[in-house]
Amino acid sequence: MALLELNDVHTYYGAIHALRGVSISVEDGEIVTLIGSNGAGKSTTLRTISGLLRPRQGTVSLGDKRLDGLRPHQIVQLGVCQSPEGRRVFARMTVHENLEMGAFSRKEKTKIASDFERVYGLFPRLKERTAQRAGTLSGGEQQMLAIARALMAAPRVLLLDEPSMGLAPILVEQIFEIIKTINQQGTTVLLVEQNALMALGIANRGYILQTGEIVLTDDAHKLAANPEVKRAYLGG
Amino acid sequence: MDQIVQTFIIGLSNGLIFALVALGYSLVYGIIELINFAHGDVFMLGSMIALLLISGVFGVTAATSPLMIVIIVAAVILITMAVTATINVTIERLAYRPLRNAPKLAPLISAIGMSFVLQNIALLIAGPANKSIDNVLPSVNLLSYIGVNTVELSFRQVFVAVVTVPLLIGMSWFVAKTKQGKAMRATAQDPDTAGLMGVDVNRTIAFTFLIGGALAGAAGVVQILYNNVTVWNLGFRFGLNAFTSAVLGGIGNLPGAVLGALVLGQINAFSDRYVAANWTNAIVFMVLIGVLVFKPTGLLGQQLADRA
Numbered sequence: 036m037a038l039l040e041l042n043d044v045h046t047y048y049g050a051i052h053a054l055r056g057v058s059i060s061v062e063d064g065e066i067v068t069l070i071g072s073n074g075a076g077k078s079t080t081l082r083t084i085s086g087l088l089r090p091r092q093g094t095v096s097l098g099d100k101r102l103d104g105l106r107p108h109q110i111v112q113l114g115v116c117q118s119p120e121g122r123r124v125f126a127r128m129t130v131h132e133n134l135e136m137g138a139f140s141r142k143e144k145t146k147i148a149s150d151f152e153r154v155y156g157l158f159p160r161l162k163e164r165t166a167q168r169a170g171t172l173s174g175g176e177q178q179m180l181a182i183a184r185a186l187m188a189a190p191r192v193l194l195l196d197e198p199s200m201g202l203a204p205i206l207v208e209q210i211f212e213i214i215k216t217i218n219q220q221g222t223t224v225l226l227v228e229q230n231a232l233m234a235l236g237i238a239n240r241g242y243i244l245q246t247g248e249i250v251l252t253d254d255a256h257k258l259a260a261n262p263e264v265k266r267a268y269l270g271g
Numbered sequence: 272m273d274q275i276v277q278t279f280i281i282g283l284s285n286g287l288i289f290a291l292v293a294l295g296y297s298l299v300y301g302i303i304e305l306i307n308f309a310h311g312d313v314f315m316l317g318s319m320i321a322l323l324l325i326s327g328v329f330g331v332t333a334a335t336s337p338l339m340i341v342i343i344v345a346a347v348i349l350i351t352m353a354v355t356a357t358i359n360v361t362i363e364r365l366a367y368r369p370l371r372n373a374p375k376l377a378p379l380i381s382a383i384g385m386s387f388v389l390q391n392i393a394l395l396i397a398g399p400a401n402k403s404i405d406n407v408l409p410s411v412n413l414l415s416y417i418g419v420n421t422v423e424l425s426f427r428q429v430f431v432a433v434v435t436v437p438l439l440i441g442m443s444w445f446v447a448k449t450k451q452g453k454a455m456r457a458t459a460q461d462p463d464t465a466g467l468m469g470v471d472v473n474r475t476i477a478f479t480f481l482i483g484g485a486l487a488g489a490a491g492v493v494q495i496l497y498n499n500v501t502v503w504n505l506g507f508r509f510g511l512n513a514f515t516s517a518v519l520g521g522i523g524n525l526p527g528a529v530l531g532a533l534v535l536g537q538i539n540a541f542s543d544r545y546v547a548a549n550w551t552n553a554i555v556f557m558v559l560i561g562v563l564v565f566k567p568t569g570l571l572g573q574q575l576a577d578r579a
């Protein structure tokens with residue numbers, strides 16, 4: 036059984052039918068990427084998984100637990116954490132407080148302390164700025180903080196919505212390295228990316244989303260070699 | 272000179288009471304961007320409840336022994352805070368939460384309606400006339416002990432500070448340092464993302480109303496013991512002042528609300544003394560309009576959600 040599974044999910048914004056029967060499954064230990072052009076419904080998919088939106092039809096499950104219908108904090112407690120699109124760090128809180136917010140639903144103090152060490156190890160830049168207000172960080176630093184914050188939840192499944200957005204190429208490389216590392220340390224990842232080439236480079240499998248429907252799914256290296264995918268998403 | 276010092280002392284007492292009420296406006300506005308018009312009325316109910324407890328339930332008179340008065344006042348503060356906190360949470364649950372995703376005007380109208388409901392409950396139970404109690408706090412001038420007789424610092428005024436200052440300090444500490452306080456700040460900045468981090472947003476909002484209601488209740492007790500009188504529409508005057516304080520300080524900004532309240536307390540005292548009490552509300556309104564026109568972000572800056 037898949038760890039995270041969406042089955043025929045339909046999500047609406049009022050009358051707008053944004054997801055039209057999306058089915059995705061993510062196995063334990065995988066990196067799966069969700070690719071699609073602007074407005075395809077990638078963020079809507081992640082928001083539906085996290086409980087910010089409720090599907091009008093279809094199911095979302097984690098193992099044998101149903102997630103659809105639960106509220107966002109309950110889904111976090113079950114081990115699914117999202118780093119949302121556009122960073123969304125808490126601007127008036129310090130870097131350290133933002134990371135504490137990531138660990139909000141956890142209780143084990145010693146493990147949280149060692150996770151602080153871990154994320155500061157992954158992002159030394161943040162360590163130098165623990166007492167700085169997040170709103171005064173550079174865009175790239177805010178993006179690192181957003182990812183680090185999600186890691187502090189120690190999720191079983193990490194949902195990342197465009198983690199490379201607005202970063203310099205060298206930082207993008209670094210972020211993707213980190214995602215790979217996190218995954219090797221045992222976190223399952225569902226990755227939404229504009230940068231399809233990089234995403235397919237680290238993912239096991241991928242899904243192509245088009246106007247709210249999954250139009251193609253395959254192993255990542257096969258998608259990367261697929262001429263249609265190349266033309267539409269890989270700029271060649 | 273003595274007169275100015277005297278007016279300042281009165282202004283300080285006013286300001287501390289306003290501060291407790293102003294925090295309720297600012298907390299709620301900060302977290303759901305709602306001007307909770309019913310908040311002044313929750314404060315009024317607090318003063319009614321305190322009056323009922325002091326003279327009705329506990330039967331305190333000027334003749335009651337000082338020790339008993341201390342114990343009873345402490346109990347009255349706690350009971351009233353618990354009741355007004357419950358009232359405020361209930362208001363949120365019934366009148367605001369169902370409208371959370373409605374256009375902004377809907378909860379605002381609901382809040383105005385709630386204000387009428389609370390006023391009419393008070394009117395029904397307590398009647399239209401002023402309700403007063405005996406002054407149960409000693410009316411000595413504490414400054415006379417150090418040989419000053421031209422300026423009065425009454426025991427009542429010290430009492431106001433003894434109750435309000437620790438609550439204000441405790442409140443800042445709570446919001447800055449505790450986990451629940453961080454959840455409140457995170458929710459105020461970005462409720463969706465707070466949810467994604469595992470914060471129970473509904474519970475956090477309810478908790479914010481709980482704190483606001485408790486502070487308004489404490490303010491109600493202090494006000495009845497300080498002024499010895501309350502009335503069904505008392506919430507209007509205090510609400511106007513407290514709301515203006517919150518706006519003056521920068522709505523959503525908690526230290527700002529306290530600063531604004533201290534300024535408004537002085538404006539009230541000096542207007543009462545040197546202009547005319549009849550004009551005080553008008554002057555407060557002018558301050559409110561002036562702030563909204565010339566410095567809408569307030570003295571210390573607004574603190575609102577980051578969302579667009």
Ligand SMILES: Nc1ncnc2c1ncn2[C@@H]1O[C@H](COP(=O)(O)OP(=O)(O)OP(=O)(O)O)[C@@H](O)[C@H]1O
Nearest residue numbers: 048051053071072073074075076077078079080120
């Ligand atoms: N709050 C909203 N209200 C109405 N429609 C919305 C809302 N949010 C998104 N949509 C619509 O739903 C569709 C899917 O949006 P979504 O944000 O999921 O796209 P996306 O694939 O994440 O795009 P991008 O790559 O630009 O982030 C779009 O057509 C969008 O206009």
Ligand SMILES: [Mg+2]
Nearest residue numbers: 077078079120
């Ligand atoms: Mg998106």
